[in-house]
Amino acid sequence: MRALIVEDEPTVATDLRLALDGAGFVVDVAQDGEDAWFKGGVEDYDVAVLDLGLPRLDGLSVLKRWRGAERMFPVLILSARSDWTEKVAGIEAGADDYLSKPFEMGELIARVRALVRRAAGRASSTITVGRLVLDTHRMSAMYAGRPIRLSQLEFRFLDYLAHQSKRAVSAGELAEHLYGAAEPGDSNAIEALVVRVRRKLGMEAIQTRRGFGYVLADDGP
Amino acid sequence: MSKSLRVRLLAIASAAVFVALAAAWFAMMLLFERHIERRVALELEREGRQLVANLSLDETGRPHLERVPTDSRFDEPASGVYWQVSTARGDLRSRSLWDEALRVTDGASAREWAMRIATGPLERELLFVERVVQPDPTGVRVLVQVAHEIASLRTARAEFGRELALFLSLLWLILIAAAWVQVELGLRPLVRVREELRSLQRSPRERLSREHPREIDPLARAINELADARERDLDRARRRAVDLAHALKTPLAALAAQSRRAREQGALEASDGLDRAIAAASAAVESELSRSRVATIAGAPRSSSVNARDAVEGVVAVIERTEDAACVVFEIDVPDLLPIPIAQEDLVELMGAILENAARYARRLVRIRGDVSSHHACLRVEDDGPGIDADSTARALARGGRIDEAGPGHGLGLAIARDLAEATGGTITLDRSELGGLLVNMKWAVTQAV
Numbered sequence: 001m002r003a004l005i006v007e008d009e010p011t012v013a014t015d016l017r018l019a020l021d022g023a024g025f026v027v028d029v030a031q032d033g034e035d036a037w038f039k040g041g042v043e044d045y046d047v048a049v050l051d052l053g054l055p056r057l058d059g060l061s062v063l064k065r066w067r068g069a070e071r072m073f074p075v076l077i078l079s080a081r082s083d084w085t086e087k088v089a090g091i092e093a094g095a096d097d098y099l100s101k102p103f104e105m106g107e108l109i110a111r112v113r114a115l116v117r118r119a120a121g122r123a124s125s126t127i128t129v130g131r132l133v134l135d136t137h138r139m140s141a142m143y144a145g146r147p148i149r150l151s152q153l154e155f156r157f158l159d160y161l162a163h164q165s166k167r168a169v170s171a172g173e174l175a176e177h178l179y180g181a182a183e184p185g186d187s188n189a190i191e192a193l194v195v196r197v198r199r200k201l202g203m204e205a206i207q208t209r210r211g212f213g214y215v216l217a218d219d220g221p
Numbered sequence: 222m223s224k225s226l227r228v229r230l231l232a233i234a235s236a237a238v239f240v241a242l243a244a245a246w247f248a249m250m251l252l253f254e255r256h257i258e259r260r261v262a263l264e265l266e267r268e269g270r271q272l273v274a275n276l277s278l279d280e281t282g283r284p285h286l287e288r289v290p291t292d293s294r295f296d297e298p299a300s301g302v303y304w305q306v307s308t309a310r311g312d313l314r315s316r317s318l319w320d321e322a323l324r325v326t327d328g329a330s331a332r333e334w335a336m337r338i339a340t341g342p343l344e345r346e347l348l349f350v351e352r353v354v355q356p357d358p359t360g361v362r363v364l365v366q367v368a369h370e371i372a373s374l375r376t377a378r379a380e381f382g383r384e385l386a387l388f389l390s391l392l393w394l395i396l397i398a399a400a401w402v403q404v405e406l407g408l409r410p411l412v413r414v415r416e417e418l419r420s421l422q423r424s425p426r427e428r429l430s431r432e433h434p435r436e437i438d439p440l441a442r443a444i445n446e447l448a449d450a451r452e453r454d455l456d457r458a459r460r461r462a463v464d465l466a467h468a469l470k471t472p473l474a475a476l477a478a479q480s481r482r483a484r485e486q487g488a489l490e491a492s493d494g495l496d497r498a499i500a501a502a503s504a505a506v507e508s509e510l511s512r513s514r515v516a517t518i519a520g521a522p523r524s525s526s527v528n529a530r531d532a533v534e535g536v537v538a539v540i541e542r543t544e545d546a547a548c549v550v551f552e553i554d555v556p557d558l559l560p561i562p563i564a565q566e567d568l569v570e571l572m573g574a575i576l577e578n579a580a581r582y583a584r585r586l587v588r589i590r591g592d593v594s595s596h597h598a599c600l601r602v603e604d605d606g607p608g609i610d611a612d613s614t615a616r617a618l619a620r621g622g623r624i625d626e627a628g629p630g631h632g633l634g635l636a637i638a639r640d641l642a643e644a645t646g647g648t649i650t651l652d653r654s655e656l657g658g659l660l661v662n663m664k665w666a667v668t669q670a671v
Contacts (some may be wrong), residue, residue, distance in 0.1 A: 009471045009472075009474070009475055011474075011475035011478050011479065012471060012474045012475050012478060014478070015474075015475070015477075015478030015481065015482075053467075053471075080467045080468075080470040080471055081467060082507070082510070083514070083566075083570060083573075084536055084539070084569045084570050084572070084573030084574075085566040085569045085570065087536075087539045087573070088535035088536060088538065088539055088569055088573075090539075091535075091538050091539045091542065092535065092538070096542060097542055097543075098539065098542070100470075101470040101471060101473070101474045102470060102473045102474040102477050102499065102503055103474065105477075105478075105481060111544075114544070149538065151538075151541030151542070151546070152541070152542075152547055153541070153546075153547065153548060153549070153550060154541075178548065179548055179585065183584075185585070185605065185657075186585055188585075188586060188605075188656075189550050189585035189586040189605070190550075192550045192551075192552035192586055192588070193550040195552065196550060196551065196552065196553070
C-alpha cells in the first residue's frame with residue numbers, strides 16, 4: 001500500500017510518516033503544493049493525506065488538479081481550520097474524508113484504513129443496469145452519462161439492487177442487507193433513502209412494485 | 222446662552238422679530254399722524270376756500286359772508302372746529318367759538334394756505350389753516366382762519382396705536398410660530414442623523430445614509446469614515462485572533478506528536494503533562510475561534526434570504542462520509558431559498574454543528590425540513606436516535622455542554638449552533654421528535670422585504 005503525505009510542518013509530517021509506516025504503508029512525503037501535485041500526478045498511490053494550508057499551491061487546488069487529471073485515489077484532507085464551509089469545499093473538490101487539527105493519530109490511521117479498504121476491497125469492475133453504471137472500485141456512479149456522488153449507504157443500496165437482476169426487493173430485505181438486522185421503523189428510513197436516490201438519479205431510476213418492493217429501471221442505455 | 226440649539230434659535234428669532242415689529246409700530250404711528258393731519262388740513266383748506274368765495278367787505282370795511290359754511294360742527298359751541306374771518310375793522314366767527322375768538326397772528330401768508338399748531342380758545346391745542354386775502358380792490362387784508370382741535374386727532378392716533386400694537390403682537394406670535402416650525406424642520410436632518418447613529422451603534426456594519434442636506438453631509442461623511450476605521454480595526458483584531466488560533470493548531474499537532482514519541486520512550490509523566498497542556502490550549506483555541514465566528518456573524522451584512530438547500534446538501538455531503546453516518550439516510554425537504562437573515566457560510570456552520578450532532582445519535586434517519594410562513598422561517602432537524610430528556614436539554618444548549626461526553630468533537634456542538642442562531646436573530650428550541658429522537662427547531666422572524 002502506498003500513501004502520500006502532504007504536510008509542510010516537519011514534526012507533523014514525520015509523525016504521520018512514522019505512524020503510517022507502522023500501519024504498513026510505503027510512505028512518500030511532499031512538503032509543498034507543487035511537489036504534491038507532481039508526485040500525485042506521476043505515482044500511483046492508494047491513499048493521500050493532504051494538508052490544506054500549504055506553501056506554493058494550496059491543498060484544495062492540488063486536490064482539484066488531481067481530480068481534473070483523473071487521479072482518483074482516495075484523499076483524506078487535514079486542516080487547521082475546523083469550519084464547515086471548508087469541509088464542504090473540500091468534499092466538493094473531491095476529497096473522501098476530512099480531519100481537523102489537532103487530531104488523534106489513532107483516528108487518522110483508522111480513517112485512512114477505511115478509505116483504502118473501501119476502494120481496494122473490491123474487484124475493479126462496473127455493473128450496468130439500464131442507464132445506471134456503478135463502479136464498485138471507486139464507489140461511484142454514472143446515470144445517463146452524468147456522474148453522481150453517492151454516500152456509502154446510497155452506493156450499497158444501488159449495488160444491492162443492481163445485483164438482483166430485475167427482482168423487486170422489499171424494504172425489509174433492504175434493511176436487513178443495509179443495516180445487518182431489520183428493526184421496526186426501518187421501512188421509513190428505506191423510503192427516505194429511495195426518495196433521496198431518486199432525487200439524485202431521477203424519478204424513473206427506481207421503480208416501486210406495489211406489494212413487492214423496489215427494482216432498478218432497465219430501459220436500456 | 223442656552224445649550225439647546227432650538228431654544229437659542231427661537232430666542233434670537235423672537236427678539237429680532239420683536240425689534241423689527243416695534244420699529245414698524247413707531248414708523249406707522251408717525252406716518253398715521255402725518256396722514257390724518259394732512260387730511261384734516263385739506264378739509265380745513267376746503268372750508269377756507271368756501272369762506273373766501275363768499276367773502277366780501279361792506280362799506281365800513283368789515284367782512285361780510287354771502288353764505289356761512291353749512292357744516293353743523295361750526296354751529297355747535299366748543300365743537301372743536303372753528304372758523305374766523307378778521308379785518309382790522311372787525312371780524313366774523315363761527316358759532317362754535319361762542320364768545321371766544323381765535324388769536325390773530327401776523328405770520329399768515331397772502332399767497333398760500335399755511336398750517337400751524339397753536340393754543341386756541343379754552344387753552345386747547347388747535348390745528349390752524351389760515352391765509353390772508355384781499356377780496357376787493359381797496360386792498361384791505363382779510364385773515365381767514367379755519368381750525369380743528371388736535372385732541373380728537375390725538376385720540377384717533379392713540380386708538381390706532383393700540384389696535385396696531387395688538388395686531389403687531391399677534392403678528393409677532395405668528396412669526397414666532399413660523400420660526401419654531403422653521404427650526405424644527407431645520408433640525409430634522411439632525412434627528413435623522415441621531416436615529417441612524419443609534420442603528421450604527423447596534424450594528425457596526427450600518428452606515429449613515431447619503432441623502433443628507435448639504436450642510437449635514439460633511440458630518441455624516443466624517444461619522445461614516447470613523448465607523449469604517451473602527452470596523453477595519455475590529456476586523457483586523459478579529460482576523461489576528463483567528464490567524465493566531467489557526468497558527469497555533471499546527472504547532473499543537475506537532476507537540477502532540479512529540480508527546481506521543483515521549484510516551485513511546487517511556488516518559489509517561491512528562492507525556493501526561495504535555496497532553497493536558499495541549500488539551501487546554503486546544504480548548505482555548507477552539508473557543509476563541511467560535512467566539513470570533515459569532516462576533517463576525519453579528520456584524521456581518523445580512524442578505525434577506527439564503528440558499529438553504531445548497532447549505533444543507535453541502536453539509537450532508539460531508540457528514541455522509543463520516544463513520545457516524547454510515548447507516549443514516551438524510552431526508553431533506555428544504556426549499557431552495559429561505560428568508561433567513563444569515564450569510565451562506567454561516568448557515569453552513571450552523572447546519573454543520575446541528576447535523577453532525579444529529580448524525581451521531583441517529584439510528585437510521587435524519588430528517589431536515591425547511592418551511593416559511595408569513596411570520597417565520599423555520600429549519601427543523603430531527604433524528605430517530607434515543608433523544609434527550611428535559612434536564613439534558615439545558616445542558617446541551619449551554620456553552621461547552623455535550624449530551625454525550627464520550628462523543629468526538631470539541632464540546633461545542635449545539636451550544637455553537639445556538640450562538641450562531643442567536644447572532645442572526647433566531648432562536649433554537651429542543652424537543653422530542655416524532656421519530657423518537659431529538660428535534661432541533663430553528664426559527665427566524667421574517668422581515669418584510671423593503
